[in-house]
Amino acid sequence: MNMIVCCKQVLDPEAAPSTFKLDAANNRMVQPPEIKPVVNPYDEQAVEAALRIKDKDKAANKITIISLGNNLARDVVKKPLSMGADELILLEDPAFEGGDSFAVASALAAAIKKVGQFDLIFCGRQESEWDDGQVGSGLAELLGIPSVTIAKKAEVMDGGKVKVERIVADGYQVLEVSTPALITVSNELGEARYATLKGIMAASKKQPVVWKPADIGMDAGKVGAAARKSKIVKLFQPVKEGKCDIVSADSPAEAASLLAQKLRENKVI
Amino acid sequence: MADNKGILVVGEVAEGKLLPITAEILGAGRRLADELKEQVTCILIGEKIGDAGKAAVAAGADKVLVADNAQLKAYENGIYMQVMEKAVAEVAPRIILMGQSANGRDLAPRLAFKLGVGAVMDCLELAIDPATKSMHCTRPVYGGNAKAIFTSEGFPQIATVRVKASSPIAPDAGRAGDVIAFAVALDAAKIKAKVLETVKEEVAGIKIEDATVVIAGGRGVGGPEPFQKELAELAKVLKGAVGASRPPCDNKWVPDSIQVGLTGKIIAPELYIAIGISGSSQHMSGCSGAKCIVAINKDPEANIFKEARFGVVGDWKVMVPAFTAKVKELVQ
Structure with missing residues (x-):
């Protein structure tokens, strides 16, 4: 099975909210030096979903990673290789910057058409910066293939169809989908594996293939920000009042008891 | 058009x-x-x-x-x-x-x-x-x-x-x-995809989306047992439901269906009590609609205190039972 996993480099979403600052003039966040780029966590889980299929038969399955951006940190974008993926394609160019889901999915679709052969595409359910969650479904629509989103499990069945468990409000749906297909992966899949030392060594030797807009048949003036379908009118940081009434007393137990009393006085309970 | x-x-x-x-x-x-x-x-x-x-x-x-x-x-x-x-x-x-x-x-x-x-x-x-x-x-x-x-x-x-x-x-x-x-x-x-079945994961008691009171635990709770015991006890007294931030779900302490957050359930109860939850933005997206947020956390610098209306700083293991006992006395 030829699998493609789309991975985005993002600023670490686990960073403390207090470090967050906006560059409102340019409609983006400021990157404080202490916050490092990482692979979007849901995308790592998408890599994990593909690796679980590859684990069953290493020779018969191949995983190609595609990442899009500009000035991508090699140690970050190579992480999926060190986890066990086979190839890495970078869509890397200043022109790719500033795109929305439409711009990103359009470039990914062009790159995937150039790759040609694929059976399954995995994406994370959403990325952690804009939390848009549109690229997977949009990419499937552009490629004209079925999509199953927010999956917690994907298994290849005898006969080549894929069985997917998709999370819904009160449980999950079990779907059977024919290939080629696209699946977006949620955290319920379980933790992504760590890179092994051997994997890191092997990944360090691998050179990614780098494609510019022209390499995927796109005009540099019509990708990234120029290809957006949604425009940002305003980006702002809501003011938090932060008026927490911290109840204290001589002992923790007394403080807790006093808290209950206070909630009662304020008619909260 | x-x-x-x-x-x-x-x-x-x-x-x-x-x-x-x-x-x-x-x-x-x-x-x-x-x-x-x-x-x-x-x-x-x-x-x-x-x-x-x-x-x-x-x-x-x-x-x-x-x-x-x-x-x-x-x-x-x-x-x-x-x-x-x-x-x-x-x-x-x-x-x-x-x-x-x-x-x-x-x-x-x-x-x-x-x-x-x-x-x-x-x-x-x-x-x-x-x-x-x-x-x-x-x-x-x-x-x-x-x-x-x-x-x-x-x-x-x-x-x-x-x-x-x-x-x-x-x-x-x-x-x-x-x-x-x-x-x-x-x-x-x-049609390229077919739904074979829909599996319902039943949650005992009140559904978290419908509850007026939610008692939620985070990483700081330390394991699965407190969700069954101390948190469930407090939820029972306040006729509420038990929820969790993402780490307890990822660690399989509790079912994914009770996760509160951007990628979990988005809820707006009257009262949300966050126990051992640091209050990441992702989590707060799921509960910021609550009328009143109460935080119990040992870290006075935790972000949850910036979002909460009331709070206590200390070890939940001591505080939650004392809190529950007092609540019981007050609401009965």
Whole structure:
């Protein structure tokens, strides 16, 4: 099975909210030096979903990673290789910057058409910066293939169809989908594996293939920000009042008891 | 497409009943339509839709299209898209609204890309720009650390609306509106994915989305047992439900279905008690609609204290039992 996993480099979403600052003039966040780029966590889980299929038969399955951006940190974008993926394609160019889901999915679709052969595409359910969650479904629509989103499990069945468990409000749906297909992966899949030392060594030797807009048949003036379908009118940081009434007393137990009393006085309970 | 008019609300029905999110987006759609002096059309897709069409009229729709068909019983985007394409072609709406539900977040981008327009996901507020009549959508970004107002190019403009972000109108059974059967010839050859079954994961007691009080635990709770014991005990006393932030779910201490957060359940209870939860932006996105947030955390610097109305700093193991005992005394 030829699998493609789309991975985005993002600023670490686990960073403390207090470090967050906006560059409102340019409609983006400021990157404080202490916050490092990482692979979007849901995308790592998408890599994990593909690796679980590859684990069953290493020779018969191949995983190609595609990442899009500009000035991508090699140690970050190579992480999926060190986890066990086979190839890495970078869509890397200043022109790719500033795109929305439409711009990103359009470039990914062009790159995937150039790759040609694929059976399954995995994406994370959403990325952690804009939390848009549109690229997977949009990419499937552009490629004209079925999509199953927010999956917690994907298994290849005898006969080549894929069985997917998709999370819904009160449980999950079990779907059977024919290939080629696209699946977006949620955290319920379980933790992504760590890179092994051997994997890191092997990944360090691998050179990614780098494609510019022209390499995927796109005009540099019509990708990234120029290809957006949604425009940002305003980006702002809501003011938090932060008026927490911290109840204290001589002992923790007394403080807790006093808290209950206070909630009662304020008619909260 | 300059002639596009009106709002098309994509409703959801379960067991013949309109889901609360649909009443909420009908409310949002009604307000936009009144401002534009245009109509709200609601489409309901499924099987055994029953009287949900009338309920949609009572909730603000001027016209309801009912696509009721055994093949539409379970949601699958390939087959639902066939219905939506026909509905969009016939209604030619200016705006399409869906809930940010499992189905809405799946269907909206597929439909937007099909139509070659943009969709704005997970919106908190919708407004019409008076100058351009274009819809402006406010949504959280950067894991809830910031908000952005978006507008999309082309018509229809598509948006999904976060659960509990907009208020429904008071249901009015006397409202006038047409409920019309909407027949679509479904092409089986186009269907590439099939729903084999839908598995319900039943939660004992009150569902977290419906609870007026939620007692939630985080990483700081340390393991699965306290969720069964101390947190459950407090929930019982306050007639509430037990929830969790993401780490306890990822660690399999509790089922994923009780996760509160951006990618879990979005809830708006009267009272939310966060125990051993640091209060990441992702988590707060799920509970910031609560009327009152109370934090119990040993770290006085934890972000949760910036969001909470009341708090205590200390070891939850000592504090929660003492708190529960006092609450019991007060509420009985």
